[in-house]
Every structure is written in C-alpha cells, then in structure tokens.
Amino acid sequence: MNDDLLLRYSRQILMPEVGAEGQDRLTRAHAIVMGLGGLGSPIAAYLAAAGVGRLTLVDFDQVDLSNLQRQILHGEADIGRPKVDSAEESLRRLNPGCRIATVARRLEQPELETLCAGADLILDGTDNFASRALINRAAVATRTPLISGAVIRFEGQLATFDFRDAAAPCYHCLYGDGEELGETCSESGVLASLPGVIGSLQATEALKLLLGLPTLAGQLLLVDGLSMSFRSLTLARDAQCPVCSPAADPNRRQNPPGTGVVAPLRN
Ligand SMILES: [Zn+2]
Numbered sequence: 374m375n376d377d378l379l380l381r382y383s384r385q386i387l388m389p390e391v392g393a394e395g396q397d398r399l400t401r402a403h404a405i406v407m408g409l410g411g412l413g414s415p416i417a418a419y420l421a422a423a424g425v426g427r428l429t430l431v432d433f434d435q436v437d438l439s440n441l442q443r444q445i446l447h448g449e450a451d452i453g454r455p456k457v458d459s460a461e462e463s464l465r466r467l468n469p470g471c472r473i474a475t476v477a478r479r480l481e482q483p484e485l486e487t488l489c490a491g492a493d494l495i496l497d498g499t500d501n502f503a504s505r506a507l508i509n510r511a512a513v514a515t516r517t518p519l520i521s522g523a524v525i526r527f528e529g530q531l532a533t534f535d536f537r538d539a540a541a542p543c544y545h546c547l548y549g550d551g552e553e554l555g556e557t558c559s560e561s562g563v564l565a566s567l568p569g570v571i572g573s574l575q576a577t578e579a580l581k582l583l584l585g586l587p588t589l590a591g592q593l594l595l596v597d598g599l600s601m602s603f604r605s606l607t608l609a610r611d612a613q614c615p616v617c618s619p620a621a622d623p624n625r626r627q628n629p630p631g632t633g634v635v636a637p638l639r640n
Contacts, residue, residue: 378470382424395584396424402583403427405488405495407508409456410434411443411558411568412498412522412575418446419576421464421471425583428464429488431476432456443565482511489517494582496575497521500557502548509544512536513617519544520578522571524563527598529571532608533578535590536617542610543617547593567598 374382374393385391402425406417409432420428436444436451436459444456451459457475464473480488489495489511497508497519505521512519516536521544523530535541574594582588592605615621 378424385423390586391584398585399424399580399583400426402494403429403492404579404583405429405431405492406498407431407495407504408498408500409444409446409460410440410498410500411524411563412572413496414444414446414460415569415572416496416498416522416576416579417460417464418467419573420579421468421473423576423580424468425471425580427472427474429474429476429492430457430460431480431488432460433478443563443568445569482507485511486515489515492517494518494520494579496579498572498575500559505544509534510616513543518582520575520582522568522575524567524571525558525561527564527567529567529596529598531571531574531578531589531594531596532592533582533589535582535588538590540610541590541617542608543614545616546611546614547608549611564598567596570596570598 374396379386382396386393386396404420404425404427406413406420406428409417409430413430413432417428417430432455434456436447436454436456438452440447441449446460446463447456455477457477461473461475464471485507495508495512495517497505499505499508500523509519511517512534513536518536519534521532521534532544532547534543536543578588589605591608593608594603594605596603610617612618
C-alpha cells in the first residue's frame, strides 16, 4: 500500500479490527449492489469510500425526478440517464481506485448465479418481492452472503444471511411467499433519510463481513424512525423451506419457478 492509500484509509487502518491487513482484504473484495436507488446509493458510496476494490452495480432503470429526494448518487442533470451510469460517475469521483462494472438490464437467474459465484457478497437494495426472491435463490445456490434491506415510510428492516454457514436461514425462511413490508415506497412513501440509515447499516454489515468481524447473521433488525427505536428478532431456519432446506430439490433450486420472469429492480 503506497503513502496515498495509507493516508486515504488511515482512519480505518488505525482500528485494530481493520489494520493494514483488513484494508488489504477490502481492496481484494468484490461486492454486488442490486438496485442503485435509495438503499443502493449509500451502500455503493460507503463501500467505494471504504476501499472495497471491486463493485458490480446492477439496475435497469433510469433516473427520474421523483428519485432525487432519497437516491443521493444521482443529481438533477442525471434525469433520464441509466442509474448505473450516474452511480458509476459519482463513485469514480469519490474513489477512482474502485473498479466498477455495471449491468443496465434485468438479470436472469443463470446470469445472476454466475455473477454471485464470482463475488464475495451481494447486497439487495431492490424494492419488490420478485427481485428479492430471485436474489435470495441465487445467493443460496452459490452460498454467497446476502445483506438485505428494506424501507417504507419511517420503517426499515435489515438482515444478513451468511450462506457460508450451511445451517443459515434464508430470505424465504423469513418471509415465505409474502413481502416483508407488503408495499413499496412508490405506493406508500418514505422519509428521505430512512434508506440512508438502512443502506448505511447494510454497508456496515458488508464491511464487517469482509473483515471477518461479527455480523447480524441469524437476526432481523427492525428500525422505527418515528419512535427512533431499534429492536432485533432471532431468525430460525424453516426446515421445510423450498429454497434452502437440505431437502430442497437441487434441480429445482437451479431452475426455480419464475425463472425468466424477472421483475424490475426499482427503488
Ligand atoms: Zn430458506
């Protein structure tokens, strides 16, 4: 690491939990960010700023005026541009040392699994159940740790699924075939800063996971921004889960129902 890099990351390297060795781990890491909206913006910004060496940004959508209230990687001049292009430009300004790849289209399951297989972790910043279920299946199939966040109004949720542990529960164990918040912020609204809170927590989980530090794995964090209360619940694996249980048919896991019907990755 040269002097500029030592200075850039000095506040992290100073901490015994990180050190030069931990910073080097971050430099060698590859994270996938699904959705470059309200959650994906702070996720990608903090991962790039912290020195994660490689990011793959996935979002098929374009920047809209209604996004700017919370999707802080994009500006007014970016309206109409692909979100991944706008995000990439902002991140390059933040940290030119970060290698960024972009995917500006919906990903089908085999491609998503291939992408996961070449990454250290995947962060879900999408806002609809179909995308979340698809991302969960790809993460389970490739044993890629998944850090999931969701926001609506004043509420947020955060979960880390570390599939390197064969006994870890998955997103489907938690929510089944229903959506955790049951609605999207395009229908119900969201306070500007809430995705900033949850996305920053997702980035924090990602950095700790890459550094080999304790994470939220096995728990669900519930955030109520109105009463400003945080509480966590213990997650249990569903022994009958069709996605992650050992009894789940591996062929079905590779070709789950719904493959080919990839929902939009909006936020
Ligand atoms: Zn499961």
